[in-house]
Structures are given as C-alpha cells and as structure tokens.
Amino acid sequence: MPRQMSQNAAKMELLETPMRNAGSIDFEVIELLFFAYRDFVSDPDQILVKSGFGRAHHRVVHFVNREPGMTVADLLETLQITKQSLARVLKQLIDSGYIRQVAGPEDRRQRKLYPTRAGRDLALALAEPQSRRIERAFEGASEATRESVKRFLRGMQTEK
C-alpha cells in the first residue's frame, strides 16, 4: 500500500467537522443547561468554604428548611442518594447545630428534621446569590415568560 493511502486512512478516522444541531439532537440547549447549572452552583461555594461545608451540605440544609419536619427517608428520596452518603453530611450539620432531629410523634422510629435559627440563616445566605442570578436571567421578562421557563424546567424532571 502506498504511503499516501495510509496517510489518508489514518486521517479518515479524525472528524474535523463540528457536531451541530441536526436531526433531532439539540446540542445548543444541552450546553446551555450545562453552563447555566455550572455557574448557578458556583455561587454558594465561597460561602460554604467559610463554614467548612460542601455542596452536599447545601442541599440538605436547603430542603430541610423548605420542609421542616421531613424525615430522613423523605430527604433520601429528594436527593436520590444513599443513606450512607447522607449520613456523613447530616451528622456534621447536626453536630454543628444547623439541624436537629426529633423522634416522629406517631412513628417513633422516624427522625423528623428541623433547622435551627442558624440553619435557617445559612440556607437564606446560600439562596441569596442564586436568587439574584435567577432574577438577572429573568430581567425584563414578562410573567408569562417566567411561567414558560418554570414549565420547561418542570418538564425536564422525570415523572415519578
């Protein structure tokens, strides 16, 4: 086989054309979601570093504040992680005084989770820059537009 042909064969395996929106594949929105979420979660990180916590703590403190009295099982369902994974961060949040547990009044096996005042304050501090970013992204948008965006985001969720 001549050298030139080998070169071409080797080159053939390299694709030089960009993968563009085509067929039914929406690469543009895929990337928009990636960048939007990357920057969205980067906001709270500075605050979290000061407390010695990470993103996992953020999620826990957020949802417990949103629904005080939720059980450990509820939280596992919401976060879609294992109890062993939750245990670490939850324990740290309890030990640090941001969250407390109360035995369920009906079913005493349950551990109902509540934020302390410090836990509420932390959740608010973390939500603030995220909310500002959202407001900036909605800048000038009508109420109908805002509803469309929410509808889209709801539609992105797996229906359970």
Next chain:
Amino acid sequence: MPRQMSQNAAKMELLETPMRNAGSIDFEVIELLFFAYRDFVSDPDQILVKSGFGRAHHRVVHFVNREPGMTVADLLETLQITKQSLARVLKQLIDSGYIRQVAGPEDRRQRKLYPTRAGRDLALALAEPQSRRIERAFEGASEATRESVKRFLRGMQTEK
C-alpha cells in the same frame, strides 16, 4: 426556672415554618433547576456505565465533538477544572480510541483534539436521551417560548 419554660426555650430553636418564596428569594426556581439538572444528567449514566466512563468523560467527549481542533487549554477553560483533573479522563479517552491529539500546525506545543468515529458515535448516543428529554419539556411550546427559555439559560451564565 420552671420546667415548662425550659421546654419552650428548647423548642424555640427549632423552626417549624417552611421557608417560602418571600422577599426577593426565589426558592421555587432554585429547586426547579436542581431537579431538572439532576434528572438531565442521570440520562447518560446508564450508557456511560457500559463504556466504563463517568460524567467527566461525557463532558470531554461532548465538547471535543462540538469543536474539533480545540486545544487542551480551550477545554480547561470550558470545563473550569485543573489540567491534572482533565489529564486522567482525557488520557483514558485517547487510550480507548475515542479522541486523538494532533500537534498544532502553527504552535507545535499545542495539542489539538479531535474525535474519532467512535468518539462521535459515543457523543451522539449520550446526547440522544438528553435531547429527547428537552424536546419533551418543550412539548407544545412556540418558537418564541423556546427562545425565551434559551435566553433565560444564557442569562444564568456568568459573563466572562
């Protein structure tokens, strides 16, 4: 101090009221973004497990396919990670034949990255379920609505 007062004092530190959309904090959209992204990235995971890759490989293979010829530095900028972190996954993708490197034609220190046919196929396979999910979320939406959503997502990005 009477026992009753101590009990109340202890109870005081537990907040039982849900943290609701109030002031300027938009908890609803914060959560919608969390759930939307959680489910959005869960799609490719099954496919990735079969190839022995993770989400980091997904991102690399995606962007190299979107912009063949991008350099290592470009990729680091896009992903916002360190070169040591990228090195691991990039090496695996190169060794597995999904991506190849070519010395830059002008600056030969650069490594331009290109997908192979297998790399293109993998990127397409990973994008497919995500794109289907996006289409479902847009179901029945007008072109104007779609543009509004994209505008919102662009607005969520940190401007560089």
Next chain:
DNA sequence: AAAAATATGTCAGCTTCGTTGACGCATTTT
C-alpha cells in the same frame, strides 16, 4: 406473643472526580 418488616444508624472499603504543588520537556517569544 412471636415473627417479620421498617426506619435509621454505623462500620468498612471502594470509586470518581475534583484539588494543590512540584517538576520536566518541547517549543515559542523576548
């Protein structure tokens, strides 16, 4: 009353993917 199921906690070990810091090599720029 006994047995089974449930809710939670915990131990141990593993994986992925991010980090910092240091250094080497080839190449380009000054």
Next chain:
DNA sequence: AAAATGCGTCAACGAAGCTGACATATTTTT
C-alpha cells in the same frame, strides 16, 4: 541566551458518591 508558554506527569489529598453487612428500636403482621 533567557524567559515564558503549553502540556504531561508524579504524588498526595479531599469531597461525595457507592455497595454490602450488620445493629437497634419500633411498628406491623401473623
């Protein structure tokens, strides 16, 4: 010739997920 740049790599570490096994308290079922 010296300095800066692009990239690769070694080593050590941390955050946050995972599986599997087992313990304890409590509730439900038999």
